Amino acid sequence: MSNRFDGGVHTAGTLAVASNTRTPSRPAARPASRRPRARARRTRPPVAPSDRATPGAPTRRCTLSTQRPTLADVAAAAKVSVSTASLAFSGAGPIAAATRQRVLDAATELDYSGPNPLGRQLRQGRSGIVGVVVGDALRRSFRDPVSVQVLDGLVGTIGPLGLGVLLIPGADELTAATVDPLVESAAMDVAVLLWGGTTDDPVLASLRRRGIPTVLVEGKQFTDMATVGIDDRGGVATATRHLLELGHTRIATVTLPFNRERREGVADEERMTALDWEITSRRLAGITDAGVTPVAVYETPASLVEHGADAGRALLSAPDRPTAIVCQSDLLAGGVVLAARELGLRVPEDVSVLGFDGLDLPWLAPDVLTTVAQPLAEKGAAVAHAVEDLLAGEMPPYRELPVSLRIGTTTGPVPA
Amino acid sequence: MSNRFDGGVHTAGTLAVASNTRTPSRPAARPASRRPRARARRTRPPVAPSDRATPGAPTRRCTLSTQRPTLADVAAAAKVSVSTASLAFSGAGPIAAATRQRVLDAATELDYSGPNPLGRQLRQGRSGIVGVVVGDALRRSFRDPVSVQVLDGLVGTIGPLGLGVLLIPGADELTAATVDPLVESAAMDVAVLLWGGTTDDPVLASLRRRGIPTVLVEGKQFTDMATVGIDDRGGVATATRHLLELGHTRIATVTLPFNRERREGVADEERMTALDWEITSRRLAGITDAGVTPVAVYETPASLVEHGADAGRALLSAPDRPTAIVCQSDLLAGGVVLAARELGLRVPEDVSVLGFDGLDLPWLAPDVLTTVAQPLAEKGAAVAHAVEDLLAGEMPPYRELPVSLRIGTTTGPVPA
DNA sequence: AGAGAGGGTCGAATCGATTCGAGCAGGGTT
DNA sequence: AACCCTGCTCGAATCGATTCGACCCTCTCT
DSSP states (O other), X not given: OOOOOOOOOOOOXXXXXXXXOOOXXXXXXXXOSSOOOXXXXXXXXXXXXXXXXXXXXXXXXXXXXXXXXXXXXXXXXXXXXXXXXXXXXXXXXXXXXXXHHHHHHHHHHHTOOSOOHHHHHHHHTOOOEEEEEESSOHHHHTTSHXXXXXXXXXXXXXXXXXXXXXXXXXXXXXSTTSOOHHHHHOOOSEEEESSOOOTTOHHHHHHXXXXXXXXXXXXXXXXXXXXXXXXXXXXXXXHHHHHXXXXXXXXXXXXXXXXXXXXXXXXXXXXXXXXXXXXXXXXXXXXXXXXXXXXXXXXXXXXXXHHHHHHHHHHHSSSXXXXXXXXXXXXXXXXXXXXXXXXXXXXXXXXXXXXXXXXXXXXXXXXXXXXXXXXXXXXXXXXXXXXXXXXXXEEOOOXXXXXXXXXXXXXXXXXX | OOOOOOOOOOOOOOOOOOOOOOOOOOOSSOOOSSOOOOOSSOOOOOSXXXXXXXXXXXXXXXTTSSOOOOHHHHHHHHTSOHHHHHHHHHOOSOOOHHHHHHHHHHHHHHTOOSOOHHHHHHHHTOOOEEEEEESSOHHHHTTSHHHHHHHHHHHHHHGGGTOEEEEEEOOOSXXXXXXXXXXXXXXXXXXXXXXXXXXXXXHHHHHHHHTOXXXXXXXXXXXXXXXEEEOHHHHHHHHHHHHHHTTOOOEEEEEOOSSTTOOOEEOOHHHHTTOOOHHHHHHHHHHHHTTOOOSEEEEOSSSOHHHHHHHHHHHHTSSSXXXXXXXXXXXXXXXXXXXXXXXXXXTTTTOEEEEEEOOOOGGGTTOOOEEEEOXXXXXXXXXXXXXXXXXXXXXXXXXXXOXXXXXXXXXXXXXX
């Protein structure tokens, strides 16, 4: 039952590539003792033989290993020197319009599609690549719109600078000892750690060892790395005061993970000492700053709706339930609201819920979260500027972006 | 009110890099007419002066432009040849354990952190980079878990192969004429187009011109590019038959965008002719295959909850409303369900809703979508294998993954 | 007419590795 | 003793560009 279209066939009519008549051009004076290897442009082997070759399948060869023309070929065809040909493409330096055109024509003729980036990169000592280490498996990381929006802001700002973003999976939660090979050996001019690491982060250690300038987003601050953060502590404090003004006293909180372990459940005394992630402890501290001691601190393994729902169910079905719940992310808060609805509780009449991030959650309608909004796109742009600074050889100062309390429909006066 | 922590200061104690005593090693016999430039390892200029220099800010210089040691330095220190030193790192070739250790020690001593990837890449003619063109602004693209999960599957499979993913923003919807500079000139061995392009896609044209092997996900098929797809047409047909069996006859559909324009609203005759995107028309065709002519075709500008909600409100508040709505994505379906709830309609008693993708939507609880599930992680893996094939010089055959109807709680018998 | 200026080209070095085959030393075989 | 491996190491070419300064040629100015 394979209902598939056979899309229109459309092959670009490529001219046959001109022959490689380039002579090996050996150095003028050579020892002459050894005959130079007569490899006229050795064709590269097509990589590993790929052990998963489908037995009976028809293997069309594709045009990968075709000898592509080089700048030297173009220069020869245009009867100019390589340096002049280079100028024609880069535009960096004086070149006569006619010459330039001749080179460009020759390029078209030879089907040369511009200078090979690898050559350029080696020469310039720059790859033009910014490695972005996402804190976790993409699958999970990107379910959180926060990461995505920051990344989007980042890409939007560094793209025009001619930089590209290389996606690097962070350490797996359990096999945290090993670092992704990309961290160890990918070419990148700068690295960015979304959800900046902890002191012992092996990724950080690896980047340091490689001497790659790094930008941390929301992490601890180190003198040798740039940091971009937000005033989350102050934001949470403000938001908590808002709850106090509404008369709440029994306030619980739902937090982001404490550390790599990512446990789930109410944190006891002992667990509190294991709090390692900067972002979690800062937001927790915001509550204390407002003079509130949470009646319960519920740790979640990730900022996801389902974990928020679990937390909400647990906190709201306990006896002497809190009248307000401060959540460290909007997704968690959304989950808590869903749990409340599920338990037949009205929001905010029976329980107030506070989020963090300022996301737009259409599926929560008709409710609109009261939340501490952070400027996500700006954060991405700030990261981009930090990247730019590092590239220019400067260590940018710590940059803290402001947050703002946005009142929605999920917070209200304490129930009588 | 800046409540910020001053994170623990922690600087890696780097040894001073050994002096660069390497002599310029000019060719044995040289014309001697011109004195060779006496640049002993010219220090590279720190790039563009960055016109956005913050005036009064204290600019700490960072250690970017420090001369880093090269393999030659290490070889010299270890008193072996460069080739031997290379062997010590790459492990490709016979080398005595003692020699190897000596090289490694020398490397540690010099604070050399492994071969420069750029040199390797140039030599090997491979960048180890897979460019992934996301169809749109990341912000929007990644709000759709479908893209994210496929990307995750892809990264998970090609990561171990030593390949990295370069994120490339697709053409903006309006300025579609221009292509991202990365498409034009980034170093990549293979490109992947999530949401494969249409025939006239400028991105496709650019990649073709550059001769970069490409994998299309869910696009039209071309002979010169690899394609991975799913049996969405068959899946929609099966799902539609399910609705027929439940007795539905007034069936509407909510679709993905028709083309770059991304219009919103019920499509009239004329608009139907503008249907350009393969994926949309295939899923639409599935309905027809089941022998159903939709009572309304509602086009949305993107696969997002809010657009689904808009569609739902429009379709369900019309007179003679449909008893079932087939949606081309789960997010759209979720939005439709929310709209139904909003209008006081019960799902599935009053209206059945069918999704596509097989996502897990915790916020839709207690409802669980009936949906056509596609194997997203596998799709990512299939793309990865296609990439691998292209890298090995083979054009992989079209690969179509199966889908499966997953019955949830959002479809039921037609209302009496 | 000669000097000076300056636009345009070119040669050669260089970026940092990989890779191939040659060569060399030492041990085992006939 | 001659010979052949075997196992390591090394020299040199090469990947494909960029970039610097030298040089040449023409035009202008005095």
